[in-house]
Amino acid sequence: MPIIAVERSQRKLASRVLESVHTLSPTYNAVNEATSSSTTSDIPGNKSSYHAVVGIHVAPNQPPPGPLERLQPHPRIRMITSLPTDILFSIIRVLPIPDLLALGATCKALHTAIEDRSVWVYAMGRILATIPMPHVSTSMPSMSTRELRHRVLQSALLESVWSNTDFLPESFRSVPCKSSVRGVRLLPDGREVVMLIQDGSLELYKADVDVPVAVTLSPTKPVGSVHWIASLSSTYEPLVLLKIDSPNKNASDLYLYHVDLETPALTLRASVTSLRPITHFSAGGDLLAFVTRNEERCVLHVQSVPHESGAHTEQVLIKGFEQWLGTESECAVSLLSRGRMAVTNNQGTSTFYLPELKPILPNSLNIVLSLSPTWTGTGGNASTLLPQVSPVIWEPSGSHTRTMAVLKDNSLHVLNLGQSESQSWIVPFDTAVGLEGYDGLFRGPKFRPADVGFHRVLFHTGRGMNADGKRVITFRTCIIPSAVSLSASQTPAAQRLGSFAIPSEDGREFVQEVSFDEGTGRLCILVMIYERFVRAKRIVYVDVV
Template sequence: MITDLPDDILFIILQHIELRDLGSIRLTCRSLNTILDAHRSLWVCAMEDVLSISPGPPQDDLTSMPLAEMKRKVLRAGYLDETWSTPDLSNRTYIDFPAHKLTKSAHLIPGGEWVVEVFDYGVLRMRTVDPRQYRYSVLFRIDDNFRCYEATPHLALSAEHQSLFVVVFRDQIRYKIHVYRLDTSPEPQFSLLTEVLSPRLGELSLPTIGGNLLAFLDFISPEDAVIVVRRISGPLFEQDQTVLRCVSCTQWISALRVISERHLLIHNHTNLSTVDIPDMISMRNEEAQYANPVIATFTRLYTAASVSECAISPVIWSGTGAHQTPIFLFHPSKSAMVHVVDVPPDGGPRHTTFLCPRPKAEPCGVGTRRSVFVDTSNDQDLKLFFLTMARGNSFEDWEPRWGTMSFPLQGRQFRGQVPTHISYDEATGRMCFLLSGNVWRNSIFTVDVQRRTRVHDFVEGAVAVFEKIDSYVWAWPLAIAIVAKVAFTISSRSR
């Protein structure tokens, strides 16, 4: 019998159990459940897997977290992992609330409880997703001389686990970048952390945040374009910063990411490269135009056969002590190859690829382990494709799994509207659609995995009963199947 194996062997096998199988294992027999409860490190390993897709630095000390709380979070994450990509709409909950007619985009704050609306005329609004708490909202004007947006605003997290909102816009004469801190407690408010002006009167684009670093492209012409990297912390108008000149490359840059405190990731249509960030010096905003640019040194990771656009996962957080959060890069409708760039704590960037048999769909929410693609070619249905990445023992070992879900666009929720912007929070699996097209109104439509607290209560109750019983005959086939599958996988990888 499997349970006759030595505890240390069973411990090694159970370390490789997927989150979705932990609940089933606990319902099998007393022996396996006793082993799970006796080895706190098993739940710590599972909790680390849960935290690997949670944005920001670890807030919980796993060494002091109560075991019951750790089990609850792991089982809840396992349920989300199992049901998130299923086409069954019965395990979904929907929230539909009105949006301003001039709403340009809607962004879920990490955690999925709050949303930031961006209005066309330079106003931001932060409010709760739950319409019953709609009174908790605040309006904020970006700039009195606001003219237009130059890039879609995006969210990030600072090293202090603060939600940051980055806006690129133009006033009457030049480009600006504003970085706001989003506070949701005790009252929602926007706080300006950094204002970046363009003293060269260049075009500011491709802003990206990683930890406490802000990077962006300052472009005047193909011969006069630089990448600026600066710290967000410190006095508002004086930060440590550096200016990089990317020779014969900047005119083609299509994606820019801060992937660590020492590295940038750059995609320029044909090449995927990393750039080392040099030491910074303290200077004021107006001094940046006189700084001597440092010639950037590229480390090429990949060269494509032809020019193509890319969809790249956002860098939510990459500060010191971060969980390993690989960057995923897709080439929509061009290739089935997916690029993965990882930065381990003890080394430089690593690059690998795998083939993903995805349909012809555009990625709208690219995450570390779960991504959402959308296909709007059919005006009768909104079809979503879900890609789940099961990570193995090695960096190169990724297993893509696909699921689909369709919403009728002519249904009650949509009322003839179509999605114009989609926001996605990977840790909770919540999706937020900005719907427009109706002459009378816009709306925000959120889709969430149903909270199955009764299931969790049932699992915990069943485990309490099984602890008093040696075994259940009907449960043994399930236990044998799951543990044998994991054991076979481990032996196959070791060959």
């Protein structure tokens, strides 16, 4: 993008950030009020406030200083620009983005100060502490200051509009898709999508290109149904775990693919063939977990994913685990680290220490007969929907200091799963969300299309009519509160819900899957349609900011 276009885009983002925030810093309010008048004598209200900002002392109800006096700061008041550079930048680097922009609007010297690269590196660091974006972290050293500033402003604007009622996205684009598509996931940075096809193959696309850039082979076995989840490897690279059931549902296959966005390519990392049906499956870091069921008994398999070909696979089999799982549509397994996992059902979340994994040897199985939870957090009223759980980042220490969130019917279950002590909170929504708009024909009556991120949540709430009487598909958004803010209050306050809608082209349309990128604010929505049979119709890309 040309430099002029980038700067124009940044100015537009900056102005929208300031417009979207109603309460800015006192410094900006005082200067803005003062500079709105043509002369100092016309300043309304307390005249001393403005002069204190710029470093001139004037007592209340005293006449304004003359031209020469305006240039001379009071000896007992120092201007902020006269502070030592290290102290000045220590102050600037901790300012919220709206206050940072407001400070830069006060004078040329401070505007120059906030253009320093270190200011935007610190600002991006604060964002990455909340929303892990490994692709951004690795590319930051090579980013220009303009690009860093643009990303920070984009994130600040997204934060300000995400909880607004009936907000209007910046743009949306509807693209027809093949009828055999069964799932679409937006990948990190919002530039690529991976599609799940009914025959069990995967296709990788650029978001603005209709021809796939990478394709996997479809299985040679007959395909009954396909299911998938997205995850992150131990090096924070995107993974796709695909489950293919046989036509009679009595056997399953798992395929774990690594998504290389630079090549681009879809590389098979691991595969599992089970002669029993697989009901639950999960991947994270360098582990793969799945549950096989035989009538009323089930076995949890946890095995390592080798980084190199020829390396030994380690595994542990855990029996007697059915009491924690429930049915396939009521449970989610999250691998927190190589030594811990969490199981979430419609009652709550429990954490477990994983037994030691051992190499798979002929005629030798590493079997554990039972496993007890180390902690259980109830999730309030039992949810009637499939639990939607936020992703997991493996931390080097294995401590898992980031909070997890579970989307329930009308609340969030926020968990702080520390090694020494775990906590949980039930955060209600400020608006009740009805369940009458969900379509259960294709994904089951307990399914609500949703995507729970590290800091934000997006979910589909049905279909309706807008103020102009046109059909729309509606969505809700909310921000996940931090564990620090929840710990500071005895009773969590109701979380504000945002909302937006996209046009519906046909009353028979329904949403099959939603995903979004927290860094760019891009959303991806797979829309299907009821006809003689259910088929995919279109993919809608939405840019919130």
